Amino acid sequence: xxxxxxxxxxxxxxxxxxxxxxxxxxxxxxxxxxxxxxxxxxxxxxxxxxxxxxxxxxxxxxxxxxxxxxxxxxxxxxxxxxxxxxxxxxxxxxxxxxxxxxxxxxxxxxxxxxxxxxxxxxxxxxxxxxxxxxxxxxxxxxxxxxxxxxxxxxxxxxxxxxxxxxxxxxxxxxxxxxxxxxxxxxxxxxxxxxxxxxxxxxxxxxxxxxxxxxxxxxxxxxxxxxxxxxxxxxxxxxxxxxxxxxxxxxxxxxxxxxxxxxxxxxxxxxxxxxxxxxxxxxxxxxxxxxxxxxxxxxxxxxxxxxxxxxxxxxxxxxxxxxxxxxxxxxxxxxxxxxxxxxxxxxxxxxxxxxxxxxxxxxxxxxxxxxxxxxxxxxxxxxxxxxxxxxxxxxxxxxxxxxxxxxxxxxxxxxxxxxxxxxxxxxxxxxxxxxxxxxxxxxxxxxxxxxxxxxxxxxxxxxxxxxxxxxxxxxxxxxxxxxxxxxxxxxxxxxxxxxxxxxxxxxxxxxxxxx
Amino acid sequence: xxxxxxxxxxxxxxxxxxxxxxxxxxxxxxxxxxxxxxxxxxxxxxxxxxxxxxxxxxxxxxxxxxxxxxxxxxxxxxxxxxxxxxxxxxxxxxxxxxxxxxxxxxxxxxxxxxxxxxxxxxxxxxxxxxxxxxxxxxxxxxxxxxxxxxxxxxxxxxxxxxxxxxxxxxxxxxxxxxxxxxxxxxxxxxxxxxxxxxxxxxxxxxxxxxxxxxxxxxxxxxxxxxxxxxxxxxxxxxxxxxxxxxxxxxxxxxxxxxxxxxxxxxxxxxxxxxxxxxxxxxxxxxxxxxxxxxxxxxxxxxxxxxxxxxxxxxxxxxxxxxxxxxxxxxxxxxxxxxxxxxxxxxxxxxxxxxxxxxxxxxxxxxxxxxxxxxxxxxxxxxxxxxxxxxxxxxxxxxxxxxxxxxxxxxxxxxxxxxxxxxxxxxxxxxxxxxxxxxxxxxxxxxxxxxxxxxxxxxxxxxxxxxx
Numbered sequence: 004x005x006x007x008x009x010x011x012x013x014x015x016x017x018x019x020x021x022x023x024x025x026x027x028x029x030x031x032x033x034x035x036x037x038x039x040x041x042x043x044x045x046x047x048x049x050x051x052x053x054x055x056x057x058x059x060x061x062x063x064x065x066x067x068x069x070x071x072x073x074x075x076x077x078x079x080x081x082x083x084x085x086x087x088x089x090x091x092x093x094x095x096x097x098x099x100x101x102x103x104x105x106x107x108x109x110x111x112x113x114x115x116x117x118x119x120x121x122x123x124x125x126x127x128x129x130x131x132x133x134x135x136x137x138x139x140x141x142x143x144x145x146x147x148x149x150x151x152x153x154x155x156x157x158x159x160x161x162x163x164x165x166x167x168x169x170x171x172x173x174x175x176x177x178x179x180x181x182x183x184x185x186x187x188x189x190x191x192x193x194x195x196x197x198x199x200x201x202x203x204x205x206x207x208x209x210x211x212x213x214x215x216x217x218x219x220x221x222x223x224x225x226x227x228x229x230x231x232x233x234x235x236x237x238x239x240x241x242x243x244x245x246x247x248x249x250x251x252x253x254x255x256x257x258x259x260x261x262x263x264x265x266x267x268x269x270x271x272x273x274x275x276x277x278x279x280x281x282x283x284x285x286x287x288x289x290x291x292x293x294x295x296x297x298x299x300x301x302x303x304x305x306x307x308x309x310x311x312x313x314x315x316x317x318x319x320x321x322x323x324x325x326x327x328x329x330x331x332x333x334x335x336x337x338x339x340x341x342x343x344x345x346x347x348x349x350x351x352x353x354x355x356x357x358x359x360x361x362x363x364x365x366x367x368x369x370x371x372x373x374x375x376x377x378x379x380x381x382x383x384x385x386x387x388x389x390x391x392x393x394x395x396x397x398x399x400x401x402x403x404x405x406x407x408x409x410x411x412x413x414x415x416x417x418x419x420x421x422x423x424x425x426x427x428x429x430x431x432x433x434x435x436x437x438x439x440x441x442x443x444x445x446x447x448x449x450x451x452x453x454x455x456x457x458x459x460x461x462x463x464x465x466x467x468x469x470x471x472x473x474x475x476x477x478x479x480x481x482x483x484x485x486x487x488x489x490x491x492x493x494x495x496x497x498x499x500x501x502x503x504x505x506x507x508x509x510x511x512x513x514x515x516x517x
Numbered sequence: 518x519x520x521x522x523x524x525x526x527x528x529x530x531x532x533x534x535x536x537x538x539x540x541x542x543x544x545x546x547x548x549x550x551x552x553x554x555x556x557x558x559x560x561x562x563x564x565x566x567x568x569x570x571x572x573x574x575x576x577x578x579x580x581x582x583x584x585x586x587x588x589x590x591x592x593x594x595x596x597x598x599x600x601x602x603x604x605x606x607x608x609x610x611x612x613x614x615x616x617x618x619x620x621x622x623x624x625x626x627x628x629x630x631x632x633x634x635x636x637x638x639x640x641x642x643x644x645x646x647x648x649x650x651x652x653x654x655x656x657x658x659x660x661x662x663x664x665x666x667x668x669x670x671x672x673x674x675x676x677x678x679x680x681x682x683x684x685x686x687x688x689x690x691x692x693x694x695x696x697x698x699x700x701x702x703x704x705x706x707x708x709x710x711x712x713x714x715x716x717x718x719x720x721x722x723x724x725x726x727x728x729x730x731x732x733x734x735x736x737x738x739x740x741x742x743x744x745x746x747x748x749x750x751x752x753x754x755x756x757x758x759x760x761x762x763x764x765x766x767x768x769x770x771x772x773x774x775x776x777x778x779x780x781x782x783x784x785x786x787x788x789x790x791x792x793x794x795x796x797x798x799x800x801x802x803x804x805x806x807x808x809x810x811x812x813x814x815x816x817x818x819x820x821x822x823x824x825x826x827x828x829x830x831x832x833x834x835x836x837x838x839x840x841x842x843x844x845x846x847x848x849x850x851x852x853x854x855x856x857x858x859x860x861x862x863x864x865x866x867x868x869x870x871x872x873x874x875x876x877x878x879x880x881x882x883x884x885x886x887x888x889x890x891x892x893x894x895x896x897x898x899x900x901x902x903x904x905x906x907x908x909x910x911x912x913x914x915x916x917x918x919x920x921x922x923x924x925x926x927x928x929x930x931x932x933x934x935x936x937x938x939x940x941x942x943x944x945x946x947x948x949x950x951x952x953x954x955x956x957x958x959x960x961x962x963x964x965x966x967x968x969x970x971x972x973x974x975x976x977x978x979x980x981x982x983x984x
Contacts, residue, residue, distance in 0.1 A: 021592035062597060096591065099539060099601045102640035136643025254657045258638055261655035261947020265634065291946075292658045302658075325655045326964055348652060351638040357622070358632065358940045360639040362877050363655050363947050365964050369973040376976075394638065407977075416638060427586040430636025437561040437587035441636060447561070490977040498978035516538070516603050517618045517640060 011157075011178060012205040014120020014465045017458040019066075020423060020451065026066025027111055027125055029094045030080075036060035036088035045078040048124065065094070066111070069125050103134045103515055104349060105396060105416070105426050113397070116466035117421035117459035130399040130470075133511040137368035138400045140496045142507045143474060150479035156472040160482035163411045165249070165388050166317050166341045173315050175248060178207040179464055180405060180471075180483050184392055184415030185231045185253065185321075187215025188238075189266050189275040189287075190353035190430065191419075191441050192448040198456020199418055200224035205461055211251055211413075214264050214289060216278035217243040229319070232309070234263050235289030237279040241312060249342070250309045251319040252302075254292060257350030257393035260323035260364040263289030265354040270435050272443050303338035310339070317341040319390070323363075324348060324370040329377035332389075336378070342388045344413060345370050350393030351416040353441055354431030367393045368407070375408025375488055384488075398467035402474050408488045421463040422456045521670040522704050524733055524935035526630025529928040531901055533917060535624055536606050537582030538617070544598040556590035556599060611904045614833040619874050620898055623933065627899035630932035632876075632939050647834060647844035647872075648881045650966035655947040669942045673952045674705040676889045678736075678776060678866050679800045680824045699798040701775050701824075703736055705938045706889035706953055707879055708756075709896055710738040710870060714832065716897045717908045719919045720746055725926025726896050730754040732927060733934055738778055738804075738827075738891065741767050747923075756802065761788050771799065778827065781805035781814060789823060800824040806837045807848055807869065812855030819861035827868040827891060828852065834872020845872055846885055853886020853958050862958070876940035886958040899929040 018024070030050055038060045043053035050068045052061055070091065073079045081089050101107035112129025116122065123129065132139045165175040183199050190213065197220045203210040204227045211229040212221070216238020221228050225246045232239050233253035244250060255261065266275075268286040276283040296302050306318050319342035320335040322328065332343045347367025352360070371391050378384040391404045392413035401412050420426070424440050435442030439450025471483060480486060496504050557565035564583045590599050610617040622633050644650050679701045686694040709730050716722055723743055730737040731754040738756045739748075748755075757770050758778040771777055771792075779788055781803050792801055803818050805811070807828040818826045828848075829837070836842035843851070849869055856862040869882055870891035882890050894904065901916040908914055945953060948962050956962060970981060 019592075021589070023592045023594065023597045025588065025592065095542075095602060096600050099586065099603055100588070103642045104638065104640060134641075134643040139643065255655065261949075262943060267634075292656075296658050298658070322657050323655060325657065326961075331657050349639045349643075353636050354634055355636075356632050356634050356940065356943055358875075358877050359943060359947065360635075361641060362651075362653050362880075363944065365652050365969055366643065369969045372973050372977060424637075425586070425588050426637045426640070427588070428635040428637040428640070429585045429587065431634055432636075434561070436636075437585065437589055493977065495974060495978040497983040498974070498981050500982055504982075516608055517616070 024066040028070040030063035042080040120462035146477040180411035183210030185211040185213030187213030189215040201457035202460035203227040255323035257346035258352035259355035263291040299334040344390040347393030371407040398470035540604040623898040626936035627929040656949040712893040724923040728927035729930035776800040778802040819865040825866040830871030849885035876937035
């Protein structure tokens with residue numbers, strides 16, 4: 004077992020918080036059922052449950068059903084039922100769920116991973132979205148079977164190094180090539196952000212405070228919490244810099260590049276206002292940009308300031324992806340940053356103008372090779388960690404981003420999808436999220452528990468890790484670090500001749516009503 | 518502090534129940550009856566306030582305009598009898614270009630005057646046709662006004678519609694020799710016109726638009742025959758669209774207007790000369806369909822000395838009367854570059870109409886080389902039009918446009934324009950620009966799909982095989 008993987012946690016089955024779990028298929032039991040128990044005996048996936056001391060038929064656990072592909076099996080409950088009491092259909096609800104980037108099946112796939120810690124057994128397309136470009140058109144080249152290695156998951160190294168500068172500050176290794184993106188206290192419920200921190204501790208990685216201060220609940224996990232210093236400087240204090248192994252300067256965010264953070268008035272509750280030292284009910288629009296930074300020299304002053312306050316801290320610089328993102332990255336490097344974090348335009352947010360989310364700055368798929376190659380040509384690539392985020396949705400996206408040139412990625416949306424976000428995009432309004440994720444409302448903000456969030460997130464990453472190990476094995480790699488910048492291992496469907504294109508999984512392409 | 522331009526907004530809730538995205542499906546035969554846990558009563562957004570009663574009192578199926586899609590009712594119903602579908606009526610809204618999402622977002626903006634803000638990341642396709650293949654730039658540290666959102670009132674969205682002298686000459690005594698025409702400006706780069714296909718011929722529609730133009734300081738293109746009733750009091754904001762053969766009949770009207778529009782066609786030169794002779798300060802706009810001859814016409818018009826050329830694209834933003842029509846993006850850019858190559862871009866202003874459906878289209882049109890745009894269908898949408906096209910067949914209006922109170926209509930259009938203008942400010946602010954005029958033709962402030970692919974993907978993947 005590799006040294007870096009020793010701390011990997013256990014998966015624990017963590018079912019949905021909601022009574023009716025949404026699945027790809029709907030299995031219905033009608034009143035003809037005589038509760039003979041045959042279906043419960045037959046189904047290997049646990050769709051039918053029968054309790055010995057309960058005579059009536061129970062509602063099938065539809066989301067575990069593998070659907071019509073079961074038809075040829077001798078345990079196909081629909082045809083075996085002596086009373087013809089069971090029916091099976093595709094869930095019509097799916098059409099109203101998800102969007103081009105996070106399709107309904109990708110959401111359901113991640114719910115399943117977060118529940119079990121394993122890849123879904125239902126046939127769901129959770130690796131590809133329906134966006135018709137970028138990651139959804141990029142595939143790993145068919146690997147050379149002779150190169151494949153036989154190695155257990157535990158022996159494959161998925162860790163990455165966050166300090167490559169050799170500046171004498173601590174080396175910080177995370178066991179998975181992902182850490183958590185900033186979600187502030189105020190935008191997101193306390194049990195969720197603390198659950199993320201607990202998951203980060205168990206996975207030996209990090210989570211980030213976002214721009215909302217440092218609730219004391221973070222303290223037990225402080226070695227795994229990044230303090231974000233954003234343009235509004237909300238909740239940034241000397242001690243929170245001192246707690247932190249890493250400080251992240253948020254210059255811009257991919258979902259709203261060129262705009263500061265938005266926290267609309269209704270979400271500024273008493274506790275949030277106290278943490279941010281602001282007025283209850285008053286919308287908080289962070290300024291843009293840092294009013295103390297006009298140049299790379301000013302930026303260096305920022306970096307030096309943090310390094311002076313905390314001698315062990317690493318500095319990450321988060322920027323979005325304008326045309327000159329490569330120049331910005333090299334500037335961050337020369338200013339002494341350990342991590343350059345580029346956030347692409349399709350990234351997540353708690354609130355942003357729709358026009359900014361869609362139009363401003365370039366998608367991360369373009370920015371990664373742009374920055375990677377520029378840093379290579381400048382001779383700086385080996386000395387800085389390149390982290391990508393913004394529209395990286397699943398395990399395969401992570402691997403593709405790394406192959407395009409990133410060392411690792413930052414994940415935000417997938418974490419909250421793991422705790423059953425359906426991306427209904429109402430995080431900004433009113434009391435916030437109706438599902439208790441992006442809300443600090445006294446009622447809604449406590450619909451989840453820290454334990455639930457922690458385990459669901461851990462489970463999802465464990466499932467992703469299985470995917471990474473499969474990819475690495477097939478490529479003959481023992482460490483995910485070998486994959487960095489190996490864009491020669493990728494193909495893009497639109498760049499292939501038709502015949503070759505047909506050998507790869509086609510990009511999902513169906514019309515959606517948004 | 519000098520007064521800054523501002524469009525005031527006021528909530529203007531829709532007159533008709535809008536077409537929502539979802540409809541409920543309930544399998545009521547399994548309902549537990551008067552369930553204390555009924556998810557309809559517990560809805561966080563309280564959208565079922567009037568509709569959790571007995572089935573006999575319910576609309577079936579129930580169309581949900583305000584449903585926020587949180588799925589809690591679906592997932593928490595104790596009997597699992599609750600489900601949702603896409604509202605079949607919502608599907609039929611608009612067309613491939615004017616999508617249901619665009620239409621309902623336009624309604625929202627006309628209702629609230631707010632820009633659409635939401636949580637979670639972008640939800641749409643990676644890239645699309647035309648404007649959807651452009652991303653705009655931003656700057657990490659440069660701002661036009663270093664005040665975050667609180668300095669946006671300093672960003673100027675005004676455009677000019679008059680020709681500009683190509684240089685100034687002075688008399689010996691230092692006085693100005695060059696004759697400088699009176700400058701005609703509009704406060705934001707979206708002029709108004711009536712749609713030539715959609716929209717019922719009703720005075721209240723025209724009056725709503727004219728009142729909004731008047732209240733915001735904007736201009737509205739209109740035929741003299743359409744200036745009826747109360748509209749006659751608002752001619753100062755109108756640009757009469759005249760015919761070359763009959764323009765002289767409307768000399769009285771022109772005396773009260775700042776700008777006139779005439780079509781491109783034979784005899785145009787003489788009309789321009791006559792108009793100039795009549796009133797040298799009258800701005801002249803020449804309207805012509807956007808086709809493959811547009812660049813040549815633009816050059817011709819610049820040389821002729823008209824103030825503005827107005828190219829009309831199709832309702833879907835494409836060239837008209839052409840076999841393989843280009844989308845506005847490329848068509849605008851071609852016209853702009855032709856003028857630049859001819860050394861005449863500064864002589865003439867360019868307006869484009871047709872297919873301008875969202876605020877981002879305005880910004881992107883200007884990046885491609887337009888000075889401004891002319892909008893039509895969006896104005897109708899603000900009045901609750903559904904773009905169903907029944908009016909084109911002479912049928913009654915689904916949006917009951919003939920019943921619009923012009924005051925209400927004006928408020929809705931003002932709201933929409935305020936929301937659009939604020940979005941333009943967001944994009945200009947992110948780019949670090951203080952003037953919308955500085956953005957004209959600034960393709961360097963944008964990233965085009967084909968260029969991004971070429972720069973970043975071609976070195977990795979080789980040659981692109983799919984156009």
